Every structure is written in structure tokens, then in C-alpha cells.
Amino acid sequence: MNKNHETNQSAPAVAVVIPCFRSGGSVGSVISRIPELVKIVYCVNDASDDNLPEVLEEISSANQRVRVLNHDENQGVGGATVTGYKAAIDDGMEIIVKLDSDGQMDPSLIPALIAPIVKGEADYVKGNRFFDLESVKTMPKLRLLGNAGLSFMNKISSGYWHLFDPTNGFTALHAEVARVLPLDKLHKRYFFESDMLFRLGTLPAAVTDVPMEAIYGDEVSNLREFDALFKFPVLHGKNFFKRLAYNFFLRDFSTASLYFIVGVILFFFGLFVGITAWISSAQTGSPATAGTVMLSALPLLVSIQMLLTFFGYDVASSRRPALFPHIGRVRVLKASSEAAKALEAGKTVETGAPAQEKTQR
Numbered sequence: 001m002n003k004n005h006e007t008n009q010s011a012p013a014v015a016v017v018i019p020c021f022r023s024g025g026s027v028g029s030v031i032s033r034i035p036e037l038v039k040i041v042y043c044v045n046d047a048s049d050d051n052l053p054e055v056l057e058e059i060s061s062a063n064q065r066v067r068v069l070n071h072d073e074n075q076g077v078g079g080a081t082v083t084g085y086k087a088a089i090d091d092g093m094e095i096i097v098k099l100d101s102d103g104q105m106d107p108s109l110i111p112a113l114i115a116p117i118v119k120g121e122a123d124y125v126k127g128n129r130f131f132d133l134e135s136v137k138t139m140p141k142l143r144l145l146g147n148a149g150l151s152f153m154n155k156i157s158s159g160y161w162h163l164f165d166p167t168n169g170f171t172a173l174h175a176e177v178a179r180v181l182p183l184d185k186l187h188k189r190y191f192f193e194s195d196m197l198f199r200l201g202t203l204p205a206a207v208t209d210v211p212m213e214a215i216y217g218d219e220v221s222n223l224r225e226f227d228a229l230f231k232f233p234v235l236h237g238k239n240f241f242k243r244l245a246y247n248f249f250l251r252d253f254s255t256a257s258l259y260f261i262v263g264v265i266l267f268f269f270g271l272f273v274g275i276t277a278w279i280s281s282a283q284t285g286s287p288a289t290a291g292t293v294m295l296s297a298l299p300l301l302v303s304i305q306m307l308l309t310f311f312g313y314d315v316a317s318s319r320r321p322a323l324f325p326h327i328g329r330v331r332v333l334k335a336s337s338e339a340a341k342a343l344e345a346g347k348t349v350e351t352g353a354p355a356q357e358k359t360q361r
């Protein structure tokens with residue numbers, strides 16, 4: 001009896017956030033399959049124009065775990081998820097699971113999804129639909145190809161080289177880590193999951209994959225191919241340079257930083273010499289000398305080696321210990337610092353009063 005009581009006490013408070021849009025026909029089935037270990041289910045109605053509001057009202061009246069949050073204007077899947085995150089943080093939840101409302105994710109997998117966080121091995125866990133080859137065969141070919149390309153771009157922008165399937169929306173996040181994330185800066189639309197990985201990479205937080213099977217029915221994905229093909233590469237490029245600046249120059253400076261700087265300088269130097277020599281040779285009609293060729297080729301070869309060394313360091317540092325057990329200490333130190341400032345301000349006021357009295361005397 002005592003052992004069971006201790007186990008129940010140590011069980012984390014788990015919440016599920018479901019961003020909902022035009023899913024009045026599927027969200028009820030999703031909620032009904034959420035396991036009992038989940039304490040609260042936040043359904044965020046993202047200004048849906050179907051019968052979703054009525055469906056959610058009926059479900060919440062019958063299920064005490066369900067809480068409905070409404071948006072007056074559509075904010076996208078990212079904006080809806082952030083609304084749920086903030087509500088879960090305010091309610092003191094410890095682990096926040098994000099689950100889509102279209103029925104493609106099996107809620108019964110939630111215990112397996114949160115297991116790495118419960119064990120203290122990860123801060124953020126996401127599903128990976130590419131682990132089981134038999135499951136991959138059921139995935140639409142265009143979606144399979146797109147996910148492969150987006151996964152590689154995400155590895156570069158986030159620094160999590162061991163992850164795959166970055167657009168997977170079945171995720172679990174420790175609330176302590178959610179507290180220190182710039183939630184309002186996260187992308188509000190379909191780049192949300194990829195942007196989340198970038199933000200986690202700048203902390204840096206421990207992220208891992210959990211194999212899962214995707215369920216594909218007659219639903220139509222709201223992610224447009226145009227966005228994935230043209231917008232996502234630009235956003236990934238911006239995130240890569242931001243991460244580079246944050247992790248390798250602002251928060252830390254290592255030999256990897258030097259490898260990157262020197263590698264980039266040598267690359268552009270060799271490229272400039274090569275292009276200049278080629279133009280000169282084309283204009284004069286005389287071939288470039290061996291020395292000129294070496295002056296261009298050698299810096300290029302060395303730069304490629306240095307940049308590969310930099311990325312090798314980046315890949316090696318992809319796996320890291322969980323961050324959430326140590327965030328509390330940082331918060332306490334920050335609170336102590338603020339208290340010290342307040343105390344110092346109080347002393348200034350106190351010392352100012354006698355000085356005024358002296359002047360009056």
C-alpha cells in the first residue's frame with residue numbers, strides 16, 4: 001500500500017494540448033482514446049468555422065478533464081499550441097504533450113512518448129514515423145520525399161543531427177523547459193515544430209525520438225507544398241545562422257568556432273582567386289599557371305576540411321544530458337539576484353533619508 005501511494009505521488013502531472021481547426025468530426029475520437037494518466041486536456045479552438053465549438057462544448061460538459069480555450073482569430077497550429085502551453089504552465093503541469101486533432105496520432109502511445117522525460121533522459125520528445133520500414137511504405141510518396149528533405153534541413157538549422165521527421169506534431173515537453181523558451185517568438189504556422197527544435201537547440205535542451213506508426217486516412221494535410229518547397233528552406237537558413245551566432249560565438253567560443261571562421265575565409269578567398277583567374281584566362285586566351293591554380297585550389301580544399309571538422313563537432317554535440325533538472329537552480333539564482341537589487345535599492349533609500357536630515361540641520 002505504501003509503495004503504491006509513493007508511486008502515485010511521484011507520478012508527474014501530464015497535460016495534453018490539442019490545437020483544433022475544422023476537426024469537429026475527429027476530435028471526439030481522439031479525446032476518447034487519451035489514457036487516464038493525463039490530468040488535463042486543453043482543446044484550443046483556433047477560430048474554427050465548422051461545428052467544432054459545439055462539439056467541444058458537449059465533450060467538455062461530459063468530460064471533466066477537458067478544458068476548451070478559444071481564439072477569436074485564427075493563429076495557426078503554432079499559435080494554438082502556445083496558448084495550450086501557457087495554460088498548462090499556469091496550472092502547474094509538469095509534462096505537456098501536443099497531440100493533433102485529425103486522428104493521425106494514437107493517444108495510447110502517450111506513456112511511451114513521455115517515458116524519456118519521466119526517466120530524466122530528455123527535455124523534449126517527438127515521434128518518428130520513419131523508424132519502422134513497413135509503416136513508411138504506407139506513407140504517401142510525396143509526403144515521404146518532402147519529409148526526407150525537410151529532415152536534413154532541420155538537422156542543419158537545429159543542430160539535432162540524430163533526429164528525423166521534424167514536422168511530426170506528436171511531442172512531449174517538460175514544463176520547466178517550456179518556461180524558459182521564448183514561446184511568443186515561435187512560428188505560429190506549420191513551421192512551428194521545426195522552429196521549436198531550433199529554439200530548444202539554442203538552450204541547449206536534450207531531445208530524442210520515439211518510434212511511432214502514423215495513421216493515414218482520408219484527411220487532407222493543411223501544409224501546402226509551396227510552403228515546404230520555398231518558405232521552409234529560407235526559414236531553416238535563418239535559423240541556422242541564428243544558432244551559429246548564439247551557440248558558437250555569443251554563449252560559447254571554441255575551436256569549432258575557429259574552424260568555421262577560418263574555413264569560410266579560405267573558401268571565399270579560394271573562390272575569388274579561382275573566378276578572377278578564370279575571367280582573366282578567358283579574356284587573354286592564355287591558360288592559368290600552375291601556381292594560380294594551386295592558389296585557388298589549396299584554400300578551397302583546406303576550407304572544406306575545416307568546415308567538415310566544424311560540422312563533425314556539431315554532430316558530436318547533438319546528444320546532451322537533460323536540462324530540466326538544473327533549470328530550477330538557474331531560476332533561484334536569478335530570483336536571488338533580483339532580490340539583491342531590491343535590497344540594494346532599499347538601502348539607498350534608507351541611506352538617503354539621514355543624508356537629507358543632515359543637510360537640513
